[in-house]
Amino acid sequence: MVLVPERRQQDTRMTDLTCFDDMSGETRTITPLAESAAADWLPGQPPATAALARAAGFAGKLGEIAHVPDGGDGTRVLVGLGDGRDWQVWGGVAERLPKTSYRIDGTLDDPSFAALGWALGAYRFDRYQKTRHEPARLVPPEGADRRRVEALARAAYLVRDLVNTPAGDLGPTQLAEAAADLARRHGAAIETIVGEDLLARNYPMIHAVGRAAADAPRLIDLRWGDEAAPKVTLIGKGVCFDTGGLDLKPASGMLLMKKDMGGAAHVLGIAQAIMELGLELRLRVLIPAVENAVSGNAFRPLDVLRSRKGTTVEIGNTDAEGRLVLADAITEAVTEQPDYLIDFATLTGAARVALGTDLPALFVNAEDMATDLLQAADRARDPVWRLPLWPGYRAQLRSSVADLSNTGEGHFGGAITAALFLEHFVPEGQKWAHLDIMAWNTANRPSRPKGGEALGLRAVVEMLSARYGG
Numbered sequence: 001m002v003l004v005p006e007r008r009q010q011d012t013r014m015t016d017l018t019c020f021d022d023m024s025g026e027t028r029t030i031t032p033l034a035e036s037a038a039a040d041w042l043p044g045q046p047p048a049t050a051a052l053a054r055a056a057g058f059a060g061k062l063g064e065i066a067h068v069p070d071g072g073d074g075t076r077v078l079v080g081l082g083d084g085r086d087w088q089v090w091g092g093v094a095e096r097l098p099k100t101s102y103r104i105d106g107t108l109d110d111p112s113f114a115a116l117g118w119a120l121g122a123y124r125f126d127r128y129q130k131t132r133h134e135p136a137r138l139v140p141p142e143g144a145d146r147r148r149v150e151a152l153a154r155a156a157y158l159v160r161d162l163v164n165t166p167a168g169d170l171g172p173t174q175l176a177e178a179a180a181d182l183a184r185r186h187g188a189a190i191e192t193i194v195g196e197d198l199l200a201r202n203y204p205m206i207h208a209v210g211r212a213a214a215d216a217p218r219l220i221d222l223r224w225g226d227e228a229a230p231k232v233t234l235i236g237k238g239v240c241f242d243t244g245g246l247d248l249k250p251a252s253g254m255l256l257m258k259k260d261m262g263g264a265a266h267v268l269g270i271a272q273a274i275m276e277l278g279l280e281l282r283l284r285v286l287i288p289a290v291e292n293a294v295s296g297n298a299f300r301p302l303d304v305l306r307s308r309k310g311t312t313v314e315i316g317n318t319d320a321e322g323r324l325v326l327a328d329a330i331t332e333a334v335t336e337q338p339d340y341l342i343d344f345a346t347l348t349g350a351a352r353v354a355l356g357t358d359l360p361a362l363f364v365n366a367e368d369m370a371t372d373l374l375q376a377a378d379r380a381r382d383p384v385w386r387l388p389l390w391p392g393y394r395a396q397l398r399s400s401v402a403d404l405s406n407t408g409e410g411h412f413g414g415a416i417t418a419a420l421f422l423e424h425f426v427p428e429g430q431k432w433a434h435l436d437i438m439a440w441n442t443a444n445r446p447s448r449p450k451g452g453e454a455l456g457l458r459a460v461v462e463m464l465s466a467r468y469g470g
Contacts, residue, residue, distance in 0.1 A: 017119060017150055017153055017154060017157075018122075018134070018135060018137070019094060019118060019119050019122035019135040019136070019137055019138060020115075020119070020137060020138060020139075020140055020146075020150070021101040021102075021137040021138060021139045023139050025101055026101065027100075027101040027102055027103040027139055028074065028075060028076070028077060028100060028101070028102050028103070029070055029074075029076045029077070029102070029103055029104075029105045030076075030077045030078075030079055030093070030102050030103065030104045030105065030106075031076055031077070031078050031079070031104075031105055031106050032079045032081050032104060032106045032108065032114075033060045033078060033079070033080060033081060033106070034060055034080075034081045034082065034083065034084040035059060035060035035061055035062075035080065035081070035082055035083065036060070036083075037060060038058065038059055038060030038078075038080070039059075039060075042054065045068075045071075046069065046071050048068075048069050049068045049069050049070070049071065049076070052066070052067075052068045052069065053066050053068050053078060056068075058078050058080065059080070060080045060081065060082070061080045061082055062080055062081065062082025062083075062086055062089055063080060063082070063089050063092050063093075063446065064078070064079070064080030065077060065078065065079055065080070065093065065096060065097070066078040076105075077097065077102065079093050084109060086446075087110065087113035087114060087116070087117045087381065087447075088117050088120070088121075088445070088446045088447035088448065089117065089446055090113075090114045090115075090116075090117030090118045090121065090446070090447070091117045091118065091120050091121020091122075091446040091447025091448070092121060092445075092446030092447070093118065093121070093446075094117075094118045094119075094121040094122045094135060094136050094138070095121050095122070095136075095446070097136040098136065099134050099135065099136050099137075100136065100137070101136075101137040101138070101139065102136060102137065102138050102139070103138075103139040103141075104138070104139075104141045108141055108143075111140070111141040111142060111143040111144035112143075112144045112145045112148065112149050113381065114141055114144070115138065115140045115141060115144040115146070115149045116149045116152060116153060117446070117447045118138045119149065119150075119153035120153060120156060120447040120448070121446055121447045121449075122135035122136070123156070123157055123160060123449060124449065125160065125161065125164040125449075125451055125452070127161075127164075127165070147277075148277065150276075151272075151273045151276040151277050151461075152273060152457075152458055152461065154272065154273075154276070155269035155270065155272050155273040155454065155457055155461070156269065156453075156454040156457065158182075158265070158268060158269045158272055159262075159265040159266055159268070159269040159439070159452060159453070159454040159457065160449075160451060160452040160453060160454065161452070162175070162178060162261070162264070162265035162268065162452070163258070163259045163261070163262050163265050163439050163440065163451070163452025163453070164451045164452040165258070166258055167240055167241035167257070167258040167291075170240060170258070170261070171213075171215040171240045171241070171291060172210065172213075172215050172216065172217060172218050172238070172240055172289035172290060172291065173215055173218075175220070175238055175240055175261060175264060175287065175289045176192050176218055176220050176289060178268065179192075179220045179222055179268060179285070179287065180192075182222070182268055182271065182272055183222050183224075186224060186272070186275040186276075187224070188222050188223060188224035188271075188275070188283075189222070189223045189224070190220070190221065190222045190223075191220075191221045192218050192219065192220050192221070193218060193219045193221070194216050194217075194218040195207075195216035195217065195218070198217060198218070198219065202308050203219055203288075203308055203328045203332075204305060204306055204307065204308065204328070205305050205307050205308070205313070205324040205325060205327060205328045206218075206219055206288045206290060206324075206325045206328045206329070208299045208303075208305050208324070209239075209245075209288075209290050209292055209299065209321045209324050209325050210289075210290030210291060210292070210293075210325075211297055211298075211299070212245070212291075212292075212293040212294060212295040212296075212297055212298035212299070213290065213291035213292075213293035213295075214293075215240075215291055217288070217289065217290040217291075217325075218288075218289050218290075219286065219287070219288050219289070219328075219329065219332075220238070220264075220285070220286070220287040220288075220289055221284070221285070221286055222271065222283075222284070222285040223282075223283065223284050223285075224271070224274075224275055224282075224283045225279075225280075225281055225282040225283050226280070226282060227282060228282075229280055229281050229282040229468075230280075230281050230282065230339045230468065231281070231282045231284065231336055231337070231338035231339055232274075232281045232282070232283055232284070232338055232339055232340045232342070232464060232468075233283075233284040233285075233286065233333045233336065233338040233340070233341050233342070234267040234270060234271065234283070234284070234285045234286070234342050234343070234344070235263075235267065235285075235286045235287070235326060235329045235330060235333060235341070235342070235343040235344075236261075236263040236264035236265070236266055236267035236268070236285070236286075236287045236343065236344050236345070237260070237261065237262075237263035237264060237288070237322045237325065237326055237343070237344070237345035237346060237347065238261045238263065238264035238287040238288055238289035238290065238325075239257075239260040239261055239290055239291070239292055239321065239322055239325070239346075240258075240260070240261045240289060240290070240291050241257050241258060241260065241291050241292070241293075242254075242257040242260040242291075242292045242319070242321065242322075243257070243292055243293055243294055244292065244318065244319035245292050245293070245294060245298055245299065245318030245319060245321060246294060246298050246299075246300055246301060246318050247301060247317045247318045247319045248294065249319060256440060259346060259439050259440050259452060260292075260322070260346050261289070261346075262344070262345075262346040262437060262438075262439025262440070262452070263322075263343065263344035263345040263346055263347075263437065263439070264287045264289065264344075265439065265452070265454075266344040266435075266437065266439070266454060266455075266456070266457055267285050267287065267342075267343075267344055268285065268287075269454055269457050270457055270460055270461055271283060271285050273457075273461045274461065274464065277461075277465065278469075279464055279465060279468040279469060280468045280469050281339075281464065281468045284333070284336070284338070286329040286332065286333055287329075288325035288326065288328065288329050290321075290325055292318070292319075292321045298318070299315060299318060300315065300318070301315055301316070301317065301318060302314060302315060302316075303315045304401060304402045305324065307324075307327050307328060307331065307425070308327070308328040308331040308332065309327070309331040309425055311327075311403045311404055311424065311425070312402040312403045312404070313327075313399075313402055313403070313404050313405070313406050314399040314401055314402035314404070314405045314406070315405075315406055316405045316406055316407030316408065317406070317407045320406045320407045320418070322345050322346070322347050323345075323347065323406060323418055323421045323422055324406060326343060326345060326422055327421070327422060327424075327425045329343075330343070330422060330425040330426060330432075331425050334425075334426060334427055334430050337430065338430075339431065340369065340431055340432075340433070340464075341426070341430060341431065341432045341433075342432070342433045342434075342435070342460060343422070343432075343433075343434050343435070344435050344437055344456065345434070345435070345436060345437070346436075346437055346438065346439050347415070347418050347436045348414050348415045348418050348436055349414070350413070350414030350415040350416075350418075351387075351414075351415035351436040351437075352438055354387070354415060355385050357438040357440065357441070357442055358383075358438070358455070359383055359384065359385045359455075360384045360385070360435045360436060360437040360438070360455045360456040361384075361385060361387045361415050361419075361435070361436040361437075362374075362384040362385060362386045362387065362433065362434075362435055362456075363386070363387055363388075363389050363416075363419040363423075363433065363434040363435075363436070364386065364389075364432070364433045364434075365389060365423065365426065365430075365431065365432050365433075366431040366432075368431075369431045369433060370386060370433075372463050372466070372467070373433060373459060373460070373463050374386065376459050376460070376462035376463035376466060377456070377459035377462070379462055380458035380459050380461070380462040381458075382455070382456060382457070382458035382459040382462070383459075384435065384455075384456050384459055387415060387416060387419070388416065389416070389419055389420060389423055390413070390416050390420075391420075393413055393416055393417050393420055394420050396408035396409050396410050396413075396417050397417060397420060397421055397424075404421065404424060406421065408421075415436055418436070419434050419436070422434055435455075435456045435460075437455045437456060438453070438455060439452060439453060439454075439455065440452060440453055441453045
């Protein structure tokens with residue numbers, strides 16, 4: 001008998017956006033000032049206001065805050081916007097102000113981004129702390145699309161909550177519970193294929209990667225929307241913890257591997273936003289949820305696995321497991337020929353070497369889809385960077401004993417060869433995008449607290465909204 005270690009119940013509640021005020025109470029005034037406007041604004045203010053602002057050194061530089069009299073009995077908060085282009089400054093403001101309610105008095109280039117920046121900066125992961133975080137609250141500024149802002153903020157909160165949760169409390173079982181909770185809240189259908197049933201239903205590589213763990217591997221399959229609507233399918237890598245398998249990671253490489261299910265978290269966050277916004281599409285979400293563990297029945301280097309597609313894969317390294325589970329999910333997804341197939345995965349360190357931690361690597365096999373996604377990323381101020389599906393590197397994935405190697409030869413272009421491996425399972429004519437993401441902030445910055453992070457999420461929601469309404 002195999003004993004599954006007991007985990008605490010995953011907290012699948014939707015994080016409340018307590019950072020917004022319903023305008024029912026007393027508020028303090030925030031006056032935002034770009035650097036170019038601050039010098040003209042101060043001379044027109046009451047002497048005490050101007051004197052205190054100057055004494056505080058306030059000049060409208062990005063992120064500056066000064067508390068000054070409002071000309072009456074209260075105080076006004078001056079916020080420096082710099083050149084006015086960095087909307088994430090509002091996250092730093094939300095973090096630093098006293099915990100009361102505020103209203104913005106002044107002109108904003110984009111009120112929705114100010115509100116979104118505030119919401120993203122108000123987030124805290126406090127599940128394991130005795131004291132719950134109470135953020136400063138903002139009356140959403142006039143002109144802000146509150147419904148959309150809240151949908152995007154809640155989606156980011158969901159991603160962050162899932163990624164931040166330790167693997168001891170978020171294994172394949174709990175990830176499936178989080179997906180089921182999302183399905184219940186939005187009237188979606190969900191099925192989960194678990195353990196040996198993966199073999200019976202021909203998902204052999206998902207089973208092989210996860211079979212060594214006490215918490216059985218599974219494939220989560222969520223569906224929502226009108227069956228006659230255009231199809232969009234999202235796939236997320238759900239490796240809840242990655243030891244590297246028998247090709248064991250060093251301690252430093254294993255430290256952040258609770259985030260290796262970041263791709264799954266992203267597609268659940270996007271799915272939540274799609275359902276909240278009521279986009280007119282038929283959504284399918286596939287998440288292969290596994291732990292890449294070490295035990296006597298773990299898959300081995302130079303094993304040959306047969307995929308759902310029938311392609312045989314030689315295992316060059318057991319730590320290149322994400323592409324294996326994604327391949328089986330892709331093979332299932334393309335049977336329905338969706339308009340768009342999009343996968344998210346914390347797939348390669350090579351993508352981070354190329355682009356750093358903030359920029360997701362984007363691979364797309366259709367030029368019109370690439371254009372739509374890049375333009376949406378620009379509108380959403382959620383950058384991604386396109387890398388090529390360079391056909392000349394396909395030869396690196398050759399194996400002398402199987403159809404493919406999961407690692408191939410050489411040490412260069414690892415993000416590209418991983419994407420080319422996935423592309424093998426995408427039939428010609430199927431529009432597909434692959435985002436190789438970090439899913440983590442390495443330091444605290446305005447709107448981006450250290451820890452789990454949603455990257456590329458708003459870009460995808462923006463692209464789908466432009467095509468399918470909402």
